[in-house]
Amino acid sequence: xxxxxxxxxxxxxxxxxxxxxxxxxxxxxxxxxxxxxxxxxxxxxxxxxxxxxxxxxxxxxxxxxxxxxxxxxxxxxxxxxxxxxxxxxxxxxxxxxxxxxxxxxxxxxxxxxxxxxxxxxxxxxxxxxxxxxxxxxxxxxxxxxxxxxxxxxxxxxxxxxxxxxxxxxxxxxxxxxxxxxxxxxxxxxxxxxxxxxxxxxxxxxxxxxxxxxxxxxxxxxxxxxxxxxxxxxxxxxxxxxxxxxxxxxxxxxxxxxxxxxxxxxxxxxxxxxxxxxxxxxxxxxxxxxxxxxxxxxxxxxxxxxxxxxxxxxxxxxxxxxxxxxxxxxxxxxxxxxxxxxxxxxxxxxxxxxxxxxxxxxxxxxxxxxxxxxxxxxxxxxxxxxxxxxxxxxxxxxxx
Amino acid sequence: xxxxxxxxxxxxxxxxxxxxxxxxxxxxxxxxxxxxxxxxxxxxxxxxxxxxxxxxxxxxxxxxxxxxxxxxxxxxxxxxxxxxxxxxxxxxxxxxxxxxxxxxxxxxxxxxxxxxxxxxxxxxxxxxxxxxxxxxxxxxxxxxxxxxxxxxxxxxxxxxxxxxxxxxxxxxxxxxxxxxxxxxxxxxxxxxxxxxxxxxxxxxxxxxxxxxxxxxxxxxxxxxxxxxxxxxxxxxxxxxxxxxxxxxxxxxxxxxxxxxxxxxxxxxxxxxxxxxxxxxxxxxxxxxxxxxxxxxxxxxxxxxxxxxxxxxxxxxxxxxxxxxxxxxxxxxxxxxxxxxxxxxxxxxxxxxxxxxxxxxxxxxxxxxxxxxxxxxxxxxxxxxxxxxxxxxxxxxxxxxxxxxxxxxxxxxxxxxxxxxxxxxx
Numbered sequence: 001x002x003x004x005x006x007x008x009x010x011x012x013x014x015x016x017x018x019x020x021x022x023x024x025x026x027x028x029x030x031x032x033x034x035x036x037x038x039x040x041x042x043x044x045x046x047x048x049x050x051x052x053x054x055x056x057x058x059x060x061x062x063x064x065x066x067x068x069x070x071x072x073x074x075x076x077x078x079x080x081x082x083x084x085x086x087x088x089x090x091x092x093x094x095x096x097x098x099x100x101x102x103x104x105x106x107x108x109x110x111x112x113x114x115x116x117x118x119x120x121x122x123x124x125x126x127x128x129x130x131x132x133x134x135x136x137x138x139x140x141x142x143x144x145x146x147x148x149x150x151x152x153x154x155x156x157x158x159x160x161x162x163x164x165x166x167x168x169x170x171x172x173x174x175x176x177x178x179x180x181x182x183x184x185x186x187x188x189x190x191x192x193x194x195x196x197x198x199x200x201x202x203x204x205x206x207x208x209x210x211x212x213x214x215x216x217x218x219x220x221x222x223x224x225x226x227x228x229x230x231x232x233x234x235x236x237x238x239x240x241x242x243x244x245x246x247x248x249x250x251x252x253x254x255x256x257x258x259x260x261x262x263x264x265x266x267x268x269x270x271x272x273x274x275x276x277x278x279x280x281x282x283x284x285x286x287x288x289x290x291x292x293x294x295x296x297x298x299x300x301x302x303x304x305x306x307x308x309x310x311x312x313x314x315x316x317x318x319x320x321x322x323x324x325x326x327x328x329x330x331x332x333x334x335x336x337x338x339x340x341x342x343x344x345x346x347x348x349x350x351x352x353x354x355x356x357x358x359x360x361x362x363x364x365x366x367x368x369x370x371x372x373x374x375x376x377x378x379x380x381x382x383x384x385x386x387x388x389x390x391x392x393x394x395x396x397x398x399x
Numbered sequence: 400x401x402x403x404x405x406x407x408x409x410x411x412x413x414x415x416x417x418x419x420x421x422x423x424x425x426x427x428x429x430x431x432x433x434x435x436x437x438x439x440x441x442x443x444x445x446x447x448x449x450x451x452x453x454x455x456x457x458x459x460x461x462x463x464x465x466x467x468x469x470x471x472x473x474x475x476x477x478x479x480x481x482x483x484x485x486x487x488x489x490x491x492x493x494x495x496x497x498x499x500x501x502x503x504x505x506x507x508x509x510x511x512x513x514x515x516x517x518x519x520x521x522x523x524x525x526x527x528x529x530x531x532x533x534x535x536x537x538x539x540x541x542x543x544x545x546x547x548x549x550x551x552x553x554x555x556x557x558x559x560x561x562x563x564x565x566x567x568x569x570x571x572x573x574x575x576x577x578x579x580x581x582x583x584x585x586x587x588x589x590x591x592x593x594x595x596x597x598x599x600x601x602x603x604x605x606x607x608x609x610x611x612x613x614x615x616x617x618x619x620x621x622x623x624x625x626x627x628x629x630x631x632x633x634x635x636x637x638x639x640x641x642x643x644x645x646x647x648x649x650x651x652x653x654x655x656x657x658x659x660x661x662x663x664x665x666x667x668x669x670x671x672x673x674x675x676x677x678x679x680x681x682x683x684x685x686x687x688x689x690x691x692x693x694x695x696x697x698x699x700x701x702x703x704x705x706x707x708x709x710x711x712x713x714x715x716x717x718x719x720x721x722x723x724x725x726x727x728x729x730x731x732x733x734x735x736x737x738x739x740x741x742x743x744x745x746x747x748x749x750x751x752x753x754x755x756x757x758x759x760x761x762x763x764x765x766x767x768x769x770x771x772x773x774x775x776x777x778x779x780x781x782x783x784x785x786x787x788x789x790x791x792x793x794x795x796x797x798x799x800x801x802x803x804x805x806x807x808x809x810x811x812x813x814x815x816x817x818x819x820x821x822x823x824x
Binding site for chain 1: 409410411412424428432436461462463464466467468469470471472518532535536537538539540541542543544545546547548549550551552553554555556557558559560561562563564569570571572573574575576577578581583585586588589590592593594595596597599600601607608609610611612614615616617618619620621622623624625626627628629630631632633634636638641642643645648649650658659660661662664667720723724725726727728729730731732733734735736738739740741743744746747757758759760761762763764765766767768769
């Protein structure tokens with residue numbers, strides 16, 4: 001089977017999370033993603049002892065650098081830059097998350113790249129975009145989440161309660177997903193026009209966009225979203241949110257009106273006119289939540305979940321990350337990938353949620369140390385001979 | 400013909416997307432991204448039982464919540480009212496399938512099969528179609544029959560276990576935005592574009608049946624935490640400690656009782672001391688290195704709390720921006736759009752339309768060199784584009800269209816614009 005993105009090549013200059021997150025998925029689906037890092041090259045990784053804890057650095061590498069090749073080039077040197085431009089000639093996408101202005105200073109902005117290859121799509125991710133008073137401000141996930149507005153609606157909802165960020169770095173991840181969407185759309189247009197274009201995504205913009213329906217509700221609907229409402233659904237569903245169960249674990253419920261009769265049966269609630277309609281449940285939410293808080297303590301979270309699932313009522317335990325991957329549905333979907341690391345250890349990572357039903361998808365390939373593919377790429381892709389490669393290495397332009 | 404019905408120009412011009420979705424962002428948000436990119440997105444909606452009255456807004460009152468909601472997820476789209484359960488309605492739909500690139504649904508697999516809009520049924524009609532089904536738990540596995548709600552997906556996905564105040568007695572917290580649905584929608588759009596690319600680039604490549612599960616998307620977004628979490632590390636909500644142990648970190652109260660978050664990684668600490676007005680902290684043995692700060696977390700947070708109380712949030716914001724280090728006021732959604740970059744980047748967009756003119760929506764975060772912002776088309780009224788679609792895409796004459804409408808197999812308003820949908824939140 002030919003992977004869906006076979007034949008496309010992306011030069012990945014990005015680092016940390018906002019860049020590499022999405023290019024990993026593209027690499028998995030067949031794009032030739034070449035990470036380009038500054039020298040020096042990494043030494044081959046030592047074998048992992050069986051059972052040794054996975055370090056943070058290893059976590060990043062195994063999650064974000066899989067399905068990619070890796071070369072080391074010094075883009076600040078003339079030699080390294082020339083190699084890079086040779087790569088641009090035979091690539092489809094250049095992808096970076098440098099601060100604004102860095103690509104221009106390197107002489108690698110879209111206009112310059114398009115001179116070398118008019119079909120190139122360049123995709124840049126930054127915190128706040130290339131212009132304006134914040135252009136040079138470093139973006140950090142927690143700051144992007146705060147500025148985007150979502151922290152003001154995330155928390156326990158208690159007066160004086162701490163605003164919370166989503167524990168997942170959605171500031172970075174959303175920007176990365178939008179960038180991947182944008183570059184693929186630009187590739188589609190290139191089929192018509194024969195020309196690439198510049199795609200640009202700011203992390204703040206992505207956060208603003210994820211406020212979706214609340215934006216017109218705030219601007220025109222005059223609804224002030226000033227506090228989190230953890231016990232009420234977006235459509236006003238009640239009861240809703242996390243309840244502590246007998247074993248101390250939390251169960252989240254979301255009882256839209258159509259599920260209320262089945263919910264009442266599972267909970268064995270007495271008939272109560274105060275809760276007969278959604279409007280009444282909203283009006284008497286305090287009494288209802290208090291009643292449920294006691295009732296949920298009677299059984300363990302897993303029992304409650306099973307009872308609701310049997311009746312098709314949406315409910316879910318608050319899993320920790322290992323628990324989330326261990327639930328039967330996640331196992332059935334094959335969302336946990338296990339890699340044998342050199343030395344006999346095992347490293348796990350999340351699978352790709354993009355599934356082509358009825359088709360076998362490629363196996364995910366483990367990450368390689370930085371610079372592991374420098375010789376192969378320069379020789380096989382660019383046709384450099386051994387002497388030229390050695391000279392580049394000697395000059396520190398490649399490693 | 401297809402491109403002429405697009406809501407705006409863009410790289411996906413000429414692609415027809417049929418949206419068969421409920422109101423939830425797992426569907427409508429994904430198709431909105433495709434519409435923003437220039438695809439012609441047709442919402443296929445059920446004809447109303449009786450003719451609804453045109454929507455007339457009270458000019459003195461805010462725009463109703465449901466209409467605002469609808470604009471937030473449906474700009475740049477078109478609406479076609481077609482009853483798929485009637486043979487004539489279904490026949491028109493099948494003819495649209497022949498010219499469509501994408502069909503996007505967000506029903507449970509069983510419901511999609513019952514409506515005969517599952518990938519198998521649709522690709523029997525047009526094998527080149529890209530059918531994208533977004534569901535809570537996917538097409539396979541023991542939970543595939545179950546409906547999902549954003550909160551339950553966030554719980555099951557593990558995100559809630561690392562979100563909250565971090566105090567043992569406090570409940571876990573979901574992200575206030577419905578990332579369960581949104582996450583699935585973003586992956587769905589990515590999958591659609593990948594499948595389109597394959598269809599175009601590989602000779603004889605068929606369409607595809609994409610199977611996107613909201614739960615899978617939640618799991619995938621844990622990214623770099625997965626190898627560690629499955630390799631022995633434990634993660635919990637840690638509102639005052641950043642990803643790589645950054646500290647000081649998280650929300651602190653300001654003089655005006657607002658919250659201001661810090662995210663001070665090692666390289667920013669020295670400048671942070673100056674901004675906070677305590678250059679002496681640089682040499683303070685308790686705070687000098689990140690390891691020192693972590694070891695003396697309580698003392699550090701107490702000191703930073705006291706310092707942050709000395710100025711208002713906006714004053715801190717100006718100082719942190721000037722210093723170029725990460726710190727940010729916790730903005731409400733309305734305040735978030737007051738950021739100076741929002742107008743520079745067209746991130747708050749109004750409409751030229753009686754109803755839409757009173758609303759604003761978030762702009763498109765994907766900025767394309769070949770497509771400078773040229774405004775958004777308002778969200779469509781119910782059935783507003785039925786006539787144009789039947790006439791221009793299917794070549795139906797007046798008589799054929801009127802017959803469909805008389806049978807309620809298709810519908811459009813004779814007068815005015817109807818924004819109220821029976822099912823919209």
